[in-house]
Amino acid sequence: xxxxxxxxxxxxxxxxxxxxxxxxxxxxxxxxxxxxxxxxxxxxxxxxxxxxxxxxxxxxxxxxxxxxxxxxxxxxxxxxxxxxxxxxxxxxxxxxxxxxxxxxxxxxxxxxxxxxxxxxxxxxxxxxxxxxxxxxxxxxxxxxxxxxxxxxxxxxxxxxxxxxxxxxxxxxxxxxxxxxxxxxxxxxxxxxxxxxxxxxxxxxxxxxxxxxxxxxxxxxxxxx
Amino acid sequence: xxxxxxxxxxxxxxxxxxxxxxxxxxxxxxxxxxxxxxxxxxxxxxxxxxxxxxxxxxxxxxxxxxxxxxxxxxxxxxxxxxxxxxxxxxxxxxxxxxxxxxxxxxxxxxxxxxxxxxxxxxxxxxxxxxxxxxxxxxxxxxxxxxxxxxxxxxxxxxxxxxxxxxxxxxxxxxxxxxxxxxxxxxxxxxxxxxxxxxxxxxxxxxxxxxxxxxxxxxxxxxxxxxxxxxxxxxxxxxxxxxxxxxxxxxxxxxxxxxxxxxxxxxxxxxxxxxxxxxxxxxxxxxxxxxxxxxxxxxxxxxxxxxxxxxxxxxxxxxxxxxxxxxxxxxxxxxxxxxxxxxxxxxxxxxxxxxxxxxxxxxxxxxxxxxxxxxxxxxxxxxxxxxxxxxxxxxxxxxx
Numbered sequence: 001x002x003x004x005x006x007x008x009x010x011x012x013x014x015x016x017x018x019x020x021x022x023x024x025x026x027x028x029x030x031x032x033x034x035x036x037x038x039x040x041x042x043x044x045x046x047x048x049x050x051x052x053x054x055x056x057x058x059x060x061x062x063x064x065x066x067x068x069x070x071x072x073x074x075x076x077x078x079x080x081x082x083x084x085x086x087x088x089x090x091x092x093x094x095x096x097x098x099x100x101x102x103x104x105x106x107x108x109x110x111x112x113x114x115x116x117x118x119x120x121x122x123x124x125x126x127x128x129x130x131x132x133x134x135x136x137x138x139x140x141x142x143x144x145x146x147x148x149x150x151x152x153x154x155x156x157x158x159x160x161x162x163x164x165x166x167x168x169x170x171x172x173x174x175x176x177x178x179x180x181x182x183x184x185x186x187x188x189x190x191x192x193x194x195x196x197x198x199x200x201x202x203x204x205x206x207x208x209x210x211x212x213x214x215x216x217x218x219x220x221x222x223x224x
Numbered sequence: 225x226x227x228x229x230x231x232x233x234x235x236x237x238x239x240x241x242x243x244x245x246x247x248x249x250x251x252x253x254x255x256x257x258x259x260x261x262x263x264x265x266x267x268x269x270x271x272x273x274x275x276x277x278x279x280x281x282x283x284x285x286x287x288x289x290x291x292x293x294x295x296x297x298x299x300x301x302x303x304x305x306x307x308x309x310x311x312x313x314x315x316x317x318x319x320x321x322x323x324x325x326x327x328x329x330x331x332x333x334x335x336x337x338x339x340x341x342x343x344x345x346x347x348x349x350x351x352x353x354x355x356x357x358x359x360x361x362x363x364x365x366x367x368x369x370x371x372x373x374x375x376x377x378x379x380x381x382x383x384x385x386x387x388x389x390x391x392x393x394x395x396x397x398x399x400x401x402x403x404x405x406x407x408x409x410x411x412x413x414x415x416x417x418x419x420x421x422x423x424x425x426x427x428x429x430x431x432x433x434x435x436x437x438x439x440x441x442x443x444x445x446x447x448x449x450x451x452x453x454x455x456x457x458x459x460x461x462x463x464x465x466x467x468x469x470x471x472x473x474x475x476x477x478x479x480x481x482x483x484x485x486x487x488x489x490x491x492x493x494x495x496x497x498x499x500x501x502x503x504x505x506x507x508x509x510x511x512x513x514x515x516x517x518x519x520x521x522x523x524x525x526x527x528x529x530x531x532x533x534x535x536x537x538x539x540x541x542x543x544x545x546x547x548x549x550x551x552x553x554x555x556x557x558x559x560x561x562x563x564x565x566x567x568x569x570x571x572x573x574x575x576x577x578x579x580x581x582x583x584x585x586x587x588x589x590x591x592x593x594x595x596x597x598x599x600x601x602x603x604x605x606x607x608x609x610x611x612x613x614x615x616x617x618x619x620x621x622x623x
Contacts, residue, residue, distance in 0.1 A: 048620060049616075052616035052619070052620075055526070055616075057525070057526060057614075057615050057616040057619070058614060058616035058617075077530050077531050077532070078530045078532060081525070081528050081529060081530035081531075081533070082528060082530075084526070084527075084528045085527060085528020085529075086528070090526050090527075092523070092526060092619045093619065093620070094619070095519065096519075096523045096526070096619070097523070098230075098520055098523060098524065099520060100233050100234045100237040100238060101233065105233075109527055110527050110528065113527060113528050113529060114528075139237075155527075159527075
């Protein structure tokens, strides 16, 4: 289980009436294995900031993030990095390819960073499930936005993490691919027992969620 | 974590950027190695000349300097001859403070005689000589016999060959080690052979006699006894022996030494400037590279590469570029300097002797290490800047 306990992210600024503001304020959240949690909200409401904090990429100014009994931000950088590689699969917004590697090499990278050789057959399976198996030898520069997005999803899944944190995973996809991606992520939770959090604006995602959360001005509320 | 082949892939798959970084470091390495070899060669050339000269004072005819520059004879191998009565040798030996006095007699060959150019022929007395003989001894264990000659390394005649000088056939018994000076273009023989060559030259109309029937010499090389002041002995010789000029050997090369120091200073300043410029350019280049690739580095962090791993990745790329650039630079400098030593020597007009293989190897290794260091310094600075950047913020930029 991944838990956020009273998580806040406060930024300082030089202009304006107050000298600081909260991007995320006092958020507590529990993400359970086998469930798909959806996080919605307007742009600038703090969704991506929360996801980065849950991913171990952005240290909160207050509160803590617990993966089972491990406090992520109490770990030294090397241990936190290893945990992120082994147990978390993060799909960020926008381009997230290593440009000098092929699609296949990008998908194998999380396992290779662990010192493993990487399972090419497994990588092919994920790429095929996402409809981009014919692009294994292509370079990221040759791919469309939607193909890059699906490559990032395949990479996160091929790393076999316990938790998948995806920021707008269907942002660049057409309806058909949106449905395929959401089904795949849903199956990862229900069949493989993974914990999944999807940050999304997409109303099509709602039927795939076990829980729906909404962010507003940095505050989190669970939708009925 | 296993990112071992990532730096190499990054370099090979971005050939334009990699080539620019390698070219930059190669320029740095070439300037450092080339400059160091030239300065080292000049320094070794002067040391070699001083060692070969080996004398404290040189006594020559008073009119010698007006006939030919003795210094140019030694430095650049220009030919010339001047003579004085052989009795000067006894007078010099009689002076207080003179430990050794060795005569030399000069003769310039005719152009068509033996070689493509005129060469200086130097007669020595093997029993008295302490300057040229140790040099000949390195290659020929016996004294030079009748009509036997030893030749400088730049004379185009090999051991066993015959050299015709003024219609006289001489036998080459030794080819001497390089000195980087005009001595490399000279031919050496004993005084008996020289007397025969002088007589042959006279038959050809090249007059050298100062008075009929007397023996002649061109210079006397003097070593001053320990405890005596070289300046005082020099003054005594100038004051007591008529029609000669005694010159302190070291003073003859003071201006050469000054020129050498000037060139060495200029070369060091140039190397320093290139170094500083290369460092500045590499810092800018790496800063630009890090900025361009900051999203890629943030993705690597997201996938589980630690800050330390990322620094290692950047330093490995820097080291590979630096190593390739350093090796190419040293190679290019070697190709640009070693085949043109004669041209450099002629243009500079200074003694020039390429350092030995051990020194060259040390210079090359030093250049490679220092070039690597400068690359790593620039890479470390760039990596330190990157590690201060938060990957989460980077991933949001331009998402």
